[in-house]
Amino acid sequence: MAHKAVGIDIGGTGIKGAVVDVSTGKLLSDRVKLPTPEGGEPDDIVETVQEVLKKLGDVGRKDPIGVCFPAVVVNGRTLSAANVSKKWIGLEAESLFEKGLGRKISFVNDADAAGYAESLYGAAEKNKGLILVTTLGTGIGTAIIYRGVLIPNAELGHIQLEGVDWETKAAYSAKEREDLSWVEWAARLQKYYAALEALFHPDLFIVGGGVSKEYEDFLPLLKLDTPIVPAKLRNNAGILGAAAVASGR
Numbered sequence: 001m002a003h004k005a006v007g008i009d010i011g012g013t014g015i016k017g018a019v020v021d022v023s024t025g026k027l028l029s030d031r032v033k034l035p036t037p038e039g040g041e042p043d044d045i046v047e048t049v050q051e052v053l054k055k056l057g058d059v060g061r062k063d064p065i066g067v068c069f070p071a072v073v074v075n076g077r078t079l080s081a082a083n084v085s086k087k088w089i090g091l092e093a094e095s096l097f098e099k100g101l102g103r104k105i106s107f108v109n110d111a112d113a114a115g116y117a118e119s120l121y122g123a124a125e126k127n128k129g130l131i132l133v134t135t136l137g138t139g140i141g142t143a144i145i146y147r148g149v150l151i152p153n154a155e156l157g158h159i160q161l162e163g164v165d166w167e168t169k170a171a172y173s174a175k176e177r178e179d180l181s182w183v184e185w186a187a188r189l190q191k192y193y194a195a196l197e198a199l200f201h202p203d204l205f206i207v208g209g210g211v212s213k214e215y216e217d218f219l220p221l222l223k224l225d226t227p228i229v230p231a232k233l234r235n236n237a238g239i240l241g242a243a244a245v246a247s248g249r
Contacts, residue, residue: 004028005064005247006056008049009110009238012036012070012083012138015045016235017052019059020243025121027236029056040084042091046100053101066106066246067097068113068238072153076107082139106246109153111135113241114233115143116150118206120244122232129203132156132196133231136209140167140192144200150245159195166192172211186221197226206231 008017013036019029032055037044049067053059069088071078076094081087094107108116115133118124124131128147135141140157143150157167168174170192175185193205205224207215208231215230222228233240 003247005066005243006053006059007113007239007241007243007246008052008065008067009113009242010036010045010049010067010069010084011110011238012040015048015052016239017049017056018236018239018243019056019063020240022244022247022249025117025233025240025244027239029058031236031239032056036084040081040088042085042087042093042096043100045084046097049097050100061103064106064243064246064248065101065103066108066113066242066244068108068110068242069093070110072155073107073109073112074153106242108242108245109143110238111141112143112150112152112154113245114141114208114231114237115145115206115241116244117233117237117241118208118231119145119148119150120249121240122237123206123229124204127204130200131204131206132200132202133206133208134193134196135231136170136172136189136207136211138173139171141209156196159192161191161195166195172209175211182217183221186218189218190222190224193222193224193226193228197224202226204229208233208237 070082078093131145133143142156170188205228212230
């Protein structure tokens with residue numbers, strides 16, 4: 001297992017990267033961030049990742065590189081696309097990045113990377129049971145980790161409740177769009193987490209996304225048997241998780 005790796009986190013608005021000590025989860029470089037190219041076209045994003053790597057400077061040829069991306073990723077192919085060009089759907093994305101960067105990479109879903117990082121370095125570091133990580137943002141991203149092993153491509157934000165895709169009602173974007181109070185929004189989150197609890201009986205829920213900084217306004221309103229805590233790693237979670245996956249951590 002490598003002790004140092006590069007993590008690249010591709011989002012709809014920004015592309016971030018850093019060199020990571022994967023044994024500790026500490027950044028060994030400054031975090032570099034560049035805007036995601038308008039339209040999120042494949043070749044443009046690869047070019048921006050190339051620029052991020054150049055700005056990171058001392059990246060050795062043997063340093064593993066992990067890239068996380070807002071899509072379902074199966075055998076290196078992107079089967080969906082969130083906040084980027086629809087040209088990613090069905091694309092051999094891992095091969096595209098490897099050709100563009102001139103080296104092997106590890107390619108992973110962004111919510112999976114963030115969740116895996118929380119299990120290694122963050123809110124679930126000491127919990128080796130069944131962990132469900134949820135990110136509340138434009139949609140609801142999810143990751144499942146069992147005894148330290150990532151189970152990829154869980155799309156639990158799309159659970160159907162009351163006849164609708166529940167992320168359309170319970171994502172943070174729904175709170176903003178409908179101008180919901182914390183209490184009103186928490187009532188929707190209660191239905192969501194209660195459904196996950198009934199299906200999976202996890203040992204821990206972790207709640208990420210930008211709104212997790214305000215967890216005191218809504219997590220105490222939830223009544224669950226499962227402990228539910230805010231994510232700890234914030235904006236570095238995707239970088240750390242991608243690097244950890246690439247290193248074989």
